[in-house]
Amino acid sequence: MRSVLIFNPQAGTADRIKDFLLHLTSGTRCELRPTGSAQDARRFAREAVEEGIDRLIVAGGDGTIGLAIEGIAPHFDRIELAVLPFGTGNDLARSLGFTPDQMEQAYEAAFGPHTVPIDIIRITEKEGVQHCINVANGGFGGRVALDVQSIDKRRWGPMAYWITSASRLVDLQPYEVRMELDGQHDEHISSFGVAIANGRFVGGGFPIAPQALLDDGWMDITVIPVLPTIELMVAGLNFTLNPQSEERIRTFRARRLRFDSTPEMPFSVDGEPIRHMSFTCETLPRVLRVVASKEAPGLSRTSAGSATESATKTATLPSAEEENDS
Numbered sequence: 001m002r003s004v005l006i007f008n009p010q011a012g013t014a015d016r017i018k019d020f021l022l023h024l025t026s027g028t029r030c031e032l033r034p035t036g037s038a039q040d041a042r043r044f045a046r047e048a049v050e051e052g053i054d055r056l057i058v059a060g061g062d063g064t065i066g067l068a069i070e071g072i073a074p075h076f077d078r079i080e081l082a083v084l085p086f087g088t089g090n091d092l093a094r095s096l097g098f099t100p101d102q103m104e105q106a107y108e109a110a111f112g113p114h115t116v117p118i119d120i121i122r123i124t125e126k127e128g129v130q131h132c133i134n135v136a137n138g139g140f141g142g143r144v145a146l147d148v149q150s151i152d153k154r155r156w157g158p159m160a161y162w163i164t165s166a167s168r169l170v171d172l173q174p175y176e177v178r179m180e181l182d183g184q185h186d187e188h189i190s191s192f193g194v195a196i197a198n199g200r201f202v203g204g205g206f207p208i209a210p211q212a213l214l215d216d217g218w219m220d221i222t223v224i225p226v227l228p229t230i231e232l233m234v235a236g237l238n239f240t241l242n243p244q245s246e247e248r249i250r251t252f253r254a255r256r257l258r259f260d261s262t263p264e265m266p267f268s269v270d271g272e273p274i275r276h277m278s279f280t281c282e283t284l285p286r287v288l289r290v291v292a293s294k295e296a297p298g299l300s301r302t303s304a305g306s307a308t309e310s311a312t313k314t315a316t317l318p319s320a321e322e323e324n325d326s
Contacts (some may be wrong), residue, residue: 002029003111004048005288006041006068007059007086009034016086016103017059023107030057030111038067045071048079054079057110057293061087062134066270069120069288073131076120076284082110082291085127089271091201092134097293117286118214121198123269125279130269133288135202135209136281139193140172141224167267174226175265180258181191181221189224189250194265196257196281197222200298209251210243214298217285221252256282 007017017032024030031053033044041058045068048056056079058068065083072079082106085093085100093099098106121132172192179187195202196218197209209220226250227235238246245260260278292299 001053001111002031002052003057003082004031004033004044004053005054005059006033006035006044006064008064008083016084019103020059020084020107020110023111028111029217032102035064038063041067042071045069045208047071049075053079055082055110057082057084059084059086061085061271062089062091063087063271065092066230066272069131069133069270072288073120078286080115080289080291084110089202089204091102091204092199092270094205095199095212095296095298096290097296097298102293105290105293108294112291114292114294115289116215116296117199118299119198119217119280120284121196121219122284123279123281126275127277130194130202132198132269132281134197134270136196136269137193137202137208137266138195139175139191139224141193141195141202141208145266172261173263175261175263177223177261178259179221179252181252181254182256183258184212187223187252191223191261192226192232193224194259195222195224196220196259198283206240207243211251212298213300214290215286215300217256217283218253219257219281219283221254221257221276222252223252225250256280 005020009017011325033040035041035044036325041060042062045056051073055067056072058065058081064087066239068081072081074158083093083096083098085098085103087093092097095105098109118133120318121136123130123132134247151237175191177187177191179189181187195208197212199214200212202208208222212220224232224236231248235246235248243249254265258280264276266276267276
């Protein structure tokens with residue numbers, strides 16, 4: 001198996017690369033490609049696909065992974081993806097069963113046989129097409145996810161997302177959101193923020209879509225309503241502790257979503273910088289094979305536990321184009 005490792009040599013976690021290299025064996029073919037700029041991740045991923053590399057290993061956070069996904073697109077069936085949780089939030093890695101506390105498992109899995117097919121969300125808007133592997137986070141939620149500090153994540157865990165949000169509540173922008181779900185159901189909601197999720201987590205472990213599965217063919221949509229400040233904080237904390245009991249924060253599921261708002265809502269896609277957009281998005285079911293833990297919380301039990309299944313389906317995985325035509 002030929003593999004390529006993308007990593008940022010200037011990042012604070014770059015020293016972990018040394019530990020990763022200790023897992024290389026004489027039979028392992030792994031090329032190291034250090035990035036000099038953020039866009040290098042996209043370029044190196046595209047080159048890996050063009051060169052016929054079997055597996056792309058990304059050592060970084062959700063933003064780096066998102067750029068690599070854009071480099072792979074739309075040829076998701078031509079390469080596998082492994083993730084080393086070297087970033088700040090590592091939210092996709094959490095759904096796949098890897099955290100910075102489980103680095104040894106991530107190192108070993110990066111060259112292991114256990115891969116599973118997961119969904120990708122394709123977003124089409126006036127600027128073009130982009131792809132989301134974890135979460136597109138809009139409104140105040142996108143701002144908070146980018147602003148949560150590492151020290152707060154260590155101290156408060158998933159609740160750091162809502163604790164950080166307290167400093168943002170004084171200047172919240174309300175939006176009139178319109179969503180068309182699967183061409184059949186329309187929702188009009190006054191909202192402070194919307195998360196369109198493939199994975200479960202944002203902001204370093206906050207479960208923005210606690211029931212989401214990366215391989216179920218659905219996107220999970222969480223809508224934060226316009227509420228008085230104290231009520232919003234209570235709803236957010238309740239949602240953190242027991243999502244099923246909190247009815248004020250609304251959740252939906254869809255395979256295709258048409259979204260717009262007044263004013264136009266700013267979104268952060270896989271941790272990349274926020275910009276305003278209206279769009280249509282749809283799931284591309286099980287188009288990308290990824291390395292995952294057998295205990296991955298963001299996968300269906302069938303996929304998470306079956307290495308045999310992932311090994312036998314590689315040759316038959318449909319391309320993004322084939323999924324669109326079906």
